[in-house]
Structure formats: C-alpha cells, structure tokens
Amino acid sequence: MKQLFYNGVIVTGEKGKIVKNGFIVVDNGVITAVESGDPTEEYSAIDDKINLKGNWLLPGLINTHGHIGSTLLRGFGDDLPLSVWLKTKMWPMEGKFTEETIQAASSLAILEMLKSGTTTFLEMYHLHLELTARLVQKSGIRSVMTRGMIGLCSKSEQKTKLAEAVELNKTLRTIGEGRITTMLAPHAPYTCPPAFLEMIVGEAKRHQLPIHIHLSETAHEVDEHVTKYGKRPVSHLAELGVFDVHTLIAHGVHLNEDELDILAKYNVAVSHNPNSNLKLGSGIANVPRMLKKNILVAIGTDSAASNNNLDMFQEMRMAALIHKGNKEDPTVVSAKEALLMATYNGSKALKLDHIGLIEKGKDADFIIIDSRQPHLQPSDHVVSHLVYSASGADVLDVYVKGVCLVRNKVCLSLDEEKIIYEANHAFNSLQT
Amino acid sequence: MKQLFYNGVIVTGEKGKIVKNGFIVVDNGVITAVESGDPTEEYSAIDDKINLKGNWLLPGLINTHGHIGSTLLRGFGDDLPLSVWLKTKMWPMEGKFTEETIQAASSLAILEMLKSGTTTFLEMYHLHLELTARLVQKSGIRSVMTRGMIGLCSKSEQKTKLAEAVELNKTLRTIGEGRITTMLAPHAPYTCPPAFLEMIVGEAKRHQLPIHIHLSETAHEVDEHVTKYGKRPVSHLAELGVFDVHTLIAHGVHLNEDELDILAKYNVAVSHNPNSNLKLGSGIANVPRMLKKNILVAIGTDSAASNNNLDMFQEMRMAALIHKGNKEDPTVVSAKEALLMATYNGSKALKLDHIGLIEKGKDADFIIIDSRQPHLQPSDHVVSHLVYSASGADVLDVYVKGVCLVRNKVCLSLDEEKIIYEANHAFNSLQT
Incomplete structure (x- = not known):
C-alpha cells in the first residue's frame, strides 16, 4: 500500500x-x-x-525512559522529600496495584504519548508486562519493554526474576507485530548486588539483549555506593562487565569526569530525564560535558508520577534550556541537538536502526x-x-x-473516553 | 448583564x-x-x-514582564552568546521596526496570550505604544503599559523620553475602557545613569506611578555596576529613592543576601522569568530565598525572542521545577506557590487589586x-x-x-488567520 x-x-x-x-x-x-x-x-x-x-x-519522538505502569500516581504526591514521597505515597499505592490498575495506567499513558507525538517508548516495569504489550499491539505504538529487576531478595528470588525477564523477552516479542523489542533491566546499582548484576550480564550476553539501568540519579545513592563498595557506581559497573553489552542508563545526574570517560569509552548511552530530575530535586545532569565527550544522549520523561506529563516536546525544551542557565552559557545544547536527542539519538540508544x-x-x-x-x-x-x-x-x-x-x-486506535473514565475509576479504587 | x-x-x-x-x-x-x-x-x-x-x-494568568513589540523575532537568533545575539540579531532588526512591525507583532502576541490563558500582561516597549493600546482595546485583554526608557543619551533627550512617558501615561489610560494602566519604566541601572533615575523617581512620585525596571539579570551587568559606582545595583537604587515608590523589578537573577533584604524591606516585587533567564544563559534566580523573606514573586515570560513562547503555564511549570533541581530540594516552590505567582501575586505586583x-x-x-x-x-x-x-x-x-x-x-475578538498572515508578511519585509 x-x-x-x-x-x-x-x-x-x-x-x-x-x-x-x-x-x-x-x-x-x-x-x-x-x-x-x-x-x-x-x-x-x-x-x-x-x-x-x-x-x-x-x-516520531522516542521516549527512552519511563514507567507507564505508575501513570495513575500523577500528581498524587508532589513537592515532598524523596524518602517521604516514596514511603508514604508511591510504595503503599504500588503495593495495591492490580491488573485493572496496570491496564488503566498503561492505556492512559499510551493515549497521552500518541497524542503528544511519541511513537516509541521504553517501559521499565515489573507487573503485568504482557498486558501492557497487548495494549502496545492494539494501539499501534512501538515499545522497548523491560522487566525492572530489584535484587534486594534471596538468590532464588533473584533467579526467578531473571528467568521471568528472559522468558518475557521471548513472549513479548511475539506480541505487537514486530513493534516490541526488549532489554534486560536491573533496576539500579543500589538495588542490585554485584553478583546479581553479573548473573544478568551473563544472560544479556547469552540472549544478545541490551541492558537498561537507573544510574547515579541522586548524590545520596552515589555516596552510599562509595561507602559500601569503596568505588563509584560507574567504574563498579564497568568492572562487573555491564558495559560489555550495549547499555542505556537512565538519569546519570551525578557523574564525575572519570565516569563520563568510562561511559564514552564503552559507548554507553544516556537517557536524560531533566524534568523528573528537577521535580524530585535530584539535580541537573552534565549534558554539555557528555556531548563534548561524544556520549550518546537521548531523552526520557520518566514516569508521570515524577514529571508530571509524558510530553516529549516539553522534555526537549527543558533539555535545551536547563543547561544554558545552569552553565550560564546560551550556546550549550542547541535546538538542533535537542531535537536529535528526542529522535535519532533515541533510536540509537534503543538499538532500533530502522526508525528515528x-x-x-x-x-x-x-x-x-x-x-x-x-x-x-x-x-x-x-x-x-x-x-x-x-x-x-x-x-x-x-x-x-x-x-x-x-x-x-x-486517537483512532484507542477509545479516549473509555480510557479516561477507567483511569479515574481505577485510581479511585486504589484509594478505598 | x-x-x-x-x-x-x-x-x-x-x-x-x-x-x-x-x-x-x-x-x-x-x-x-x-x-x-x-x-x-x-x-x-x-x-x-x-x-x-x-x-x-x-x-486569568498575569504575565508581569514582556516586550510584545519584538514578537516577530521569535526563533530569529537562538543558542548564541548574549552580545552576539544582541549585536548581530536583535538590534539590527529592531532598528528596522515600523508601525507595521509593531502592529503585526503585538497582534500576534495578544492572540497567543489570550489563547493560552493570559488575561493581563505588562508591556515594556519604546515604539508605537498607542498602537498597541488600541490592540488591547480591540482584543479585550488587560494591560499594564510602560514606555521603556534608555538613558544613554543627552540630558535633553532623556527629558524628552521622560516627558513622552508621562504623557503616554495619560493618553494610554483613556484607551481600553479602563483595562489599561501604566508604570514608569527606566530600562535598567546599566542603561539609566543615576541622575536620570532620580528624575524618573520625581515624576513617579508626582503622578503616583509605580516603577518597572530590569534588575540584575546577568552577573556581568552587576560586576560592571560595582566597577563603575563602587556599589551593587540594589543598594544603589535604594539610595536613589527608586524603591520609595512601588517597584516591580524584572529578573533579579544575581542578588546577594543583603540585596534580598533590601527588596524585602521596601516591598519591592519581583517578576521571575525563568525560561528567558535559562535560554539567555543568565542563570537561575534565588526564588526559594525570596519566598523565605516574604518577597512578592510574580511570573513573566519576557519576550518571544528569548523564551520563545508566551505560555504562562510553561512559565509556572518552570518556576515550580527549576529551583527544586537547582537546590536539590523537592520541597521548594510548591505547585500552590507557583499558581499563586502566576495569578494573585501578579495582581499585587501590578497594583491591580480588582483581579487575580x-x-x-x-x-x-x-x-x-x-x-x-x-x-x-x-x-x-x-x-x-x-x-x-x-x-x-x-x-x-x-x-x-x-x-x-x-x-x-x-479567539472571538481577533481575526486569527489575518494576524498569522500579517506576522509572516511583516517579518519577511524586515529581511529584505
């Protein structure tokens, strides 16, 4: 045709x-x-x-980091210290999530993303990914799906999670008529002990899967890593072999010069999430320095719980503005570079050579x-x-x-009115 | 009715x-x-x-700082060092501005502001303000109009500009069925010598007019002020009596603790323009500290040449996000405070007690x-x-x-199609 x-x-x-x-x-x-x-x-x-x-x-815009499963928590807890937000808002609510929640949240997010020009999104989540994959299929959007793995559990539980992730890798790719690919996603260095990370790298190599991981989002987590392991997270991940496979990190807010050099050396891609990093008070990633070192920088919104929308135009704009003010230099991160980050760089970060x-x-x-x-x-x-x-x-x-x-x-592929009704209904159910 | x-x-x-x-x-x-x-x-x-x-x-949202006369320069020069942008882009083009330019630019800006929810805007400009006032009348929007005065000229020219500003104060208020008020607007300390500022303060007191002035937008201008006068701009303006009348400053990016105390003491209001300050690489105003000291903070977009839109929602969002990331503290500038800045605080900053x-x-x-x-x-x-x-x-x-x-x-009060046609026509005329 x-x-x-x-x-x-x-x-x-x-x-x-x-x-x-x-x-x-x-x-x-x-x-x-x-x-x-x-x-x-x-x-x-x-x-x-x-x-x-x-x-x-x-x-089409390419959103390289998010958690659409938690979209119903948009605006549920703003302007709070990170630990209070997580402990009193996010975790108690996430503990109540059902299939209905994920269905409603993912439908809402895909609708919002499509209407605002996103044609591909990366999802890192741990619940009901097959359900989300079927929504991807139905909606016509493109997705890179990853099963986020937290390793703060017994070795056998770790193994179960990893086996599930590897298995999902196969099943999800059969859904969505070729529009779904996958990565392996250890949640973060502070939630995945070294031995677990090494297990994951092994499976990534075996199945030729890229890795997606949160990295150095807050100063606190970096400090804790140094205290615990005597080294900073980036060099530690390099030692553990994580960067031997194609890796896309999310955030990268607190990275020193040596760490940027390591990322450059291993061609690690960065998903820059400026709005979420600002909103949670995490800080401002040193993107101008990354660009100077030819590190591949793409853009992501993170979840609607910490952004609070999934509009990649607003993310591009922020990526182009924030570093100018932060460095007091209007020449850093040009409009052309920001547009590239939200399109072509996204395709390279996600290993999707046929789009962008x-x-x-x-x-x-x-x-x-x-x-x-x-x-x-x-x-x-x-x-x-x-x-x-x-x-x-x-x-x-x-x-x-x-x-x-x-x-x-x-939106031609989704029922907007129904999705908006169900999002509110599912959110209200969580509160009772 | x-x-x-x-x-x-x-x-x-x-x-x-x-x-x-x-x-x-x-x-x-x-x-x-x-x-x-x-x-x-x-x-x-x-x-x-x-x-x-x-x-x-x-x-309705209240935009407390801008220059709608230069709206046609939206996107004309981005990502350039400030001096290059001014010398090679802004000033040569502004030198060619005609009545047609101002008509087209102001119509476009008022249309954009109305459609994005702004019901009151402050305009600081130096050309054809009566023309803009008639557009305000026709469109139904509300405006605080100020004739920006640059005093880098002979004393007689200064007097002419000031007389024109005082005269405009009377004529503009007769247009717009009560929706137009005025202020006196010395451009900035670095463009208005002390004696000229004192003349302006005299007229402001005589006619009971508030003052609007750019203040401490860049580190460079503050350094130059200290070199030239041996004191920082805020204490200098206080000495000159500027703050004896109600004053609204624009920007206030580079203010130290003593200066914030002076602003608090004199109830000086601040128009925070975060997007413009970022885009020009000026820096990030210390709004959390201003709020701590109970300084009245309102929001402005500045001109479309340095923003590049006039969407007060994006300005609110930036005001709520930027300080969280900059201070690495998610509790500063809450959503409630940002909404207040864009509405009620704006009305107080502009001395419009009947709105907000x-x-x-x-x-x-x-x-x-x-x-x-x-x-x-x-x-x-x-x-x-x-x-x-x-x-x-x-x-x-x-x-x-x-x-x-x-x-x-x-928009019911303006012809959208005609305005968009004329904006492009007028811009093309400037380039030939």
Whole structure:
C-alpha cells in the first residue's frame, strides 16, 4: 500500500536538515522517497495522497525512559522529600496495584504519548508486562519493554526474576507485530548486588539483549555506593562487565569526569530525564560535558508520577534550556541537538536502526505538526519552534509504520473516553 | 448583564483553595458569588447560564514582564552568546521596526496570550505604544503599559523620553475602557545613569506611578555596576529613592543576601522569568530565598525572542521545577506557590487589586481548562495538574471583565488567520 505525503515541511531528523517544501512516499510502512518540490508525474498513480498543507512532518519522538505502569500516581504526591514521597505515597499505592490498575495506567499513558507525538517508548516495569504489550499491539505504538529487576531478595528470588525477564523477552516479542523489542533491566546499582548484576550480564550476553539501568540519579545513592563498595557506581559497573553489552542508563545526574570517560569509552548511552530530575530535586545532569565527550544522549520523561506529563516536546525544551542557565552559557545544547536527542539519538540508544529519521529505507514513524498556531509564527524557524515553542498539543497526526494512529488530534486506535473514565475509576479504587 | 457559570471545579486562586463542584455569578463584569454545589432557586432567573461540564475555572494568568513589540523575532537568533545575539540579531532588526512591525507583532502576541490563558500582561516597549493600546482595546485583554526608557543619551533627550512617558501615561489610560494602566519604566541601572533615575523617581512620585525596571539579570551587568559606582545595583537604587515608590523589578537573577533584604524591606516585587533567564544563559534566580523573606514573586515570560513562547503555564511549570533541581530540594516552590505567582501575586505586583482571584467583588477575569485531556488524569489533583502537566493549549475559554474573548479555543475578538498572515508578511519585509 503506497502513500504520498506532499506539500509539507519535512524535518528529516538529521542535525538541522529541512526540506522546505517537499514530499515523502511510504510503501507498506517503509519510507521509499524523501524529495523537495512537488511530486512528479511518476507518483501520480499513488491512490492515497495526503496534502500536508504546509504543516511540518518530523520523525516520531522516542521516549527512552519511563514507567507507564505508575501513570495513575500523577500528581498524587508532589513537592515532598524523596524518602517521604516514596514511603508514604508511591510504595503503599504500588503495593495495591492490580491488573485493572496496570491496564488503566498503561492505556492512559499510551493515549497521552500518541497524542503528544511519541511513537516509541521504553517501559521499565515489573507487573503485568504482557498486558501492557497487548495494549502496545492494539494501539499501534512501538515499545522497548523491560522487566525492572530489584535484587534486594534471596538468590532464588533473584533467579526467578531473571528467568521471568528472559522468558518475557521471548513472549513479548511475539506480541505487537514486530513493534516490541526488549532489554534486560536491573533496576539500579543500589538495588542490585554485584553478583546479581553479573548473573544478568551473563544472560544479556547469552540472549544478545541490551541492558537498561537507573544510574547515579541522586548524590545520596552515589555516596552510599562509595561507602559500601569503596568505588563509584560507574567504574563498579564497568568492572562487573555491564558495559560489555550495549547499555542505556537512565538519569546519570551525578557523574564525575572519570565516569563520563568510562561511559564514552564503552559507548554507553544516556537517557536524560531533566524534568523528573528537577521535580524530585535530584539535580541537573552534565549534558554539555557528555556531548563534548561524544556520549550518546537521548531523552526520557520518566514516569508521570515524577514529571508530571509524558510530553516529549516539553522534555526537549527543558533539555535545551536547563543547561544554558545552569552553565550560564546560551550556546550549550542547541535546538538542533535537542531535537536529535528526542529522535535519532533515541533510536540509537534503543538499538532500533530502522526508525528515528525521515529517510529512504526507514520505517514510516512520523508526526505532523499544525504549523498555523500563533506561537509558531513567524513560521521560518522550524527547528527552533519545535524545540523552544511547540508542545505535544500541536501534534495533528501520528503514524507508526505508515499506519495513521492519530488524525486531527483524535486517537483512532484507542477509545479516549473509555480510557479516561477507567483511569479515574481505577485510581479511585486504589484509594478505598 | 448577569451570567451564571455552574457545574465546574472553581480554583479560587487563594493558596490551594478549590471548590470541587461549584458555581460563580458575574454581574456586569464583576464576580458577585462563588459557591459550592448546584445553583439554588434564587439564581434561576439568570438568562445566561454556562455549564462548565466539570471543567476547571481559575483566575486569568498575569504575565508581569514582556516586550510584545519584538514578537516577530521569535526563533530569529537562538543558542548564541548574549552580545552576539544582541549585536548581530536583535538590534539590527529592531532598528528596522515600523508601525507595521509593531502592529503585526503585538497582534500576534495578544492572540497567543489570550489563547493560552493570559488575561493581563505588562508591556515594556519604546515604539508605537498607542498602537498597541488600541490592540488591547480591540482584543479585550488587560494591560499594564510602560514606555521603556534608555538613558544613554543627552540630558535633553532623556527629558524628552521622560516627558513622552508621562504623557503616554495619560493618553494610554483613556484607551481600553479602563483595562489599561501604566508604570514608569527606566530600562535598567546599566542603561539609566543615576541622575536620570532620580528624575524618573520625581515624576513617579508626582503622578503616583509605580516603577518597572530590569534588575540584575546577568552577573556581568552587576560586576560592571560595582566597577563603575563602587556599589551593587540594589543598594544603589535604594539610595536613589527608586524603591520609595512601588517597584516591580524584572529578573533579579544575581542578588546577594543583603540585596534580598533590601527588596524585602521596601516591598519591592519581583517578576521571575525563568525560561528567558535559562535560554539567555543568565542563570537561575534565588526564588526559594525570596519566598523565605516574604518577597512578592510574580511570573513573566519576557519576550518571544528569548523564551520563545508566551505560555504562562510553561512559565509556572518552570518556576515550580527549576529551583527544586537547582537546590536539590523537592520541597521548594510548591505547585500552590507557583499558581499563586502566576495569578494573585501578579495582581499585587501590578497594583491591580480588582483581579487575580475568583472572589466576590473582583473583576471577572478567568479562564476555563478542558479537564478531559489524558495528561490531566486522574483528575483529582487539580492544582498539581495545572502547574506540572497542563499547557496553554488546554485553555478552552477566556473571559476578561465577564466578556468572552476565547470560546472553545477560538479567539472571538481577533481575526486569527489575518494576524498569522500579517506576522509572516511583516517579518519577511524586515529581511529584505
């Protein structure tokens, strides 16, 4: 099935490259042409012609870190010290989570992500992942799913968790028509003892799975690691062989110069979550320094419980703004770099080489932005406006593998009204 | 003319106070009742009944610092060192500004502000303010207008500028049916020599006008001030008598403990512009410390050339997030405080006692939020969602003095299509 999208501004996703008036051709979910100007005669036979009307077409956004299972806790506990928030808000509620909770939370999050232009998301969670995978299948979104493993338990429990993660790796990939891949996800160095991490690395190598792990989110956890093991977490993970497989770390807020060098040496990718890091008072990751060292930096929202939305536009904007103010230098993290982080870098961080760019041969995962809003005028500076002025609410249409999932701001693959009703119902059930 | 708005969540604007299912009555543009529950019999005679359908009604947002005259430079120069940006981008373009530019820029900005929920804005500009005032009149928005004065010129030119500002004070107030007030606005200590500031203070006292001034935005300007005058800007302004009249400063990024004490002593209000301060690499104002000292902190966007949008929701969110990360303390600047900054504190900073709250006796300036969006679920935590998850795109309706200016996301008082066309046309004219 061929589709022609014409009369639009094509933001290819390569650093700053834009086709001012152009078109793309999609054949069976794969991009087969990206051209400037009007479509020539050779494309006239294509039945499905979509007039972009001057709107902006760009790669779908890639959210490289989150926990959509906890979306119902959005706004449930704000402005609290981390330990109070976890002990009095998050953990007691998470202890009550049922299949209904995860169904409602994941549906809500996928709906929110699709409508705000995210076409791929990484999920790290520990409950009912098959259920979430079936929602991925139904919604048409793309996902990298990971079973978060906390190793603060007996060795046999550790083994059970790891076996479950490895098994899930196989079953989840059979769901979602090729749109689901997996990673192995030890939760963090402070929740996974060294021997458990080594077991996980072994399985990762055996099954050729990348690793995803929280790393150095707070100063406190780094201090505790040094006290306990006599070394900082990054060098410790390197020693344990974690970085011998492709690794994507989340956060990386508290890393010193030596640790950044280690990440660079092993090509470890970083999921930068600036809004969550600010909201929880964790701090500000040294992204300008990471970029200087050619470390691959992608962007993630973290969960709606600590963000509090899943709008990747707001995350891009924050990634481009926060370091300028923090370093008192307006030249660090340009708009082009921030857009790259949310698209192409995300695809590389997740080992999904077939998405992330509007380019011949890539899967047709893209979004269309309503360029006629007042905050996007004058309309010349497209990349600047996408990063510094747009929000998820400017997304008109969303395509994954050439399938239209959102049209004119309405999600076609999910029942919005039902999801919103069920989210509130499930949250109320938790409180009784 | 009486109006009844019922079946809604009323966010009064007092710190965290919410009426979960309530109604308000507006009589000739003034709020005459704010009640919980359904309207009783006594209100049945009101003809104009508006069903809020569970949506959220809150005070219109108050933008306490900006330069809408330069809106067409949105995205024209990003990610550049401040001096390069000013010398190669801003100043050459501003030098070409005509009446057409200001008309197009101001119309675009007012449209953007109204649609994103701002009902009052402060404008500091130096060109064609009467033209902007007539746009304020036409659009129905409320404005505090100030003629920004740069005193790096001869004494006679200074006198001319000041006389013009005083004269404008009278003429602008006759436009806009009472919705326009004025302040005197020396641009900044580094552009206004002490003798000129003293002249301005004299006129401010004579005409009972508050003062608005940029203050300590960058470390560089503070250092230069100390080199030139042997004292820091805040104590210098206090000595010159500036703070003897009500003063609203913009930015206040680089203030030490003594300076904060002086601001507190004189009840000087601060317009916090976090996005602009980040984007220009100016730094991060010490708002948590200001709040500790009971300094009145309001919020402003600054211009679209350094933000790059005028969405006060994004500004609230940033004000609530940035200090948590910067101080590594999630308890500073709560959602309630951020909402207060963008509403009630703004009204106090601008000396507009008749707006800023949903309360009997206040003018009916309010906005209605579409509570059915996925990113605002579960819907219980209204203040949290308004600050941490909402954006200007969630604004359905906007009222100023009881007049509906935006209905269902469409601006009724302005021609959106024409404004967007003219903004692009005027910008293109500047480039030729």
